[in-house]
Amino acid sequence: MSTPIHPGVRIGHVHLKVADLERALAFYCGVLGFQLRQRYGPQAAFISAGGYHHHIGLNTWESRGGKPPPPGTTGLYHVAILYPDRASLADALRRLIEHKVPLDGAADHGVSEAIYLQDPDGNGIELYTDRDPAAWPRDAKGEIAMTTGPLDLDALLAESPSPSPSS
Template identity: 75%
Template sequence: MTSSTKTSGAAGAPARPIHPGTKIGHVHLKVADLDRALAFYRDVLGFELMQRYGTQAAFISAGGYHHHIGLNTWESQGGSPPPPGTTGLYHLAILYPTRAALADALSRLLEAGIPLEGASDHGVSEALYLSDPDGNGVELYWDRPEEQWPKTPDGQLQMFTRRLDLKDLLASREA
């Protein structure tokens, strides 16, 4: 957005907002080693490999969609993560449909020995934060039903960040 872009409304809302049904469809990540990336996203998190192009690219999904995540080495084979203090992707966020599904993801991470960098309750959601093998930030989260979101007395959204109880989360796993 340029400084000449006109905005109006609360918190600089655009004069003509995007359609509310718009969603982020997929993300492509530059990775140094395709097999290492697949070992994380497919073997640990459980995404399904939809198509692979040798050592250059792979497309993975949940539930048979053509792809939610593209992994490629087109510009990054053997590369290193960007150094701190540079611009780029902060994290990708993977939305789980239920708290039990997020608990299963936590269990998978623990079994694979993948460390968490954070775990937060934001009122609207519960989230786990970690890095993939290429240093890309990854958020795994589930959204609470909208009617449970914290609100101010005048009805405005009031998100927060509190420590997430991981033992309680794990206890919600479906058998």
């Protein structure tokens, strides 16, 4: 058996190939609320939450005007964006509804609650919040037993804070 990876390792930022940088920025900054941190003309932009250098890179280096890959091909399934709590996830849902962004699905996984959608370039996105690990479902051996059940979007939306006056 190989030695496990260091427990402090985290997945950092992601770079997404997009066809139209302005359209991608309108979605990620205008709808989801990320902040533009740096821009390289019409070719690339780096966005984040909370002032970090970047969580997402958007670029048109190899994809300007391109089309999403067809179904049945390999590639990224989705990018998962972790929200710190249920109220923040509820706010994300409110933003999606306000901007009429269609959802692909929503699920309660026992360990987390998730909303699934696609960005304007067809990149899959999961917006989710984790439950406290003490509340995670376990099997008879004590192992994590993730599930996929329905997520009550109305109950989630009820936890959304009111939009700020600058919104």
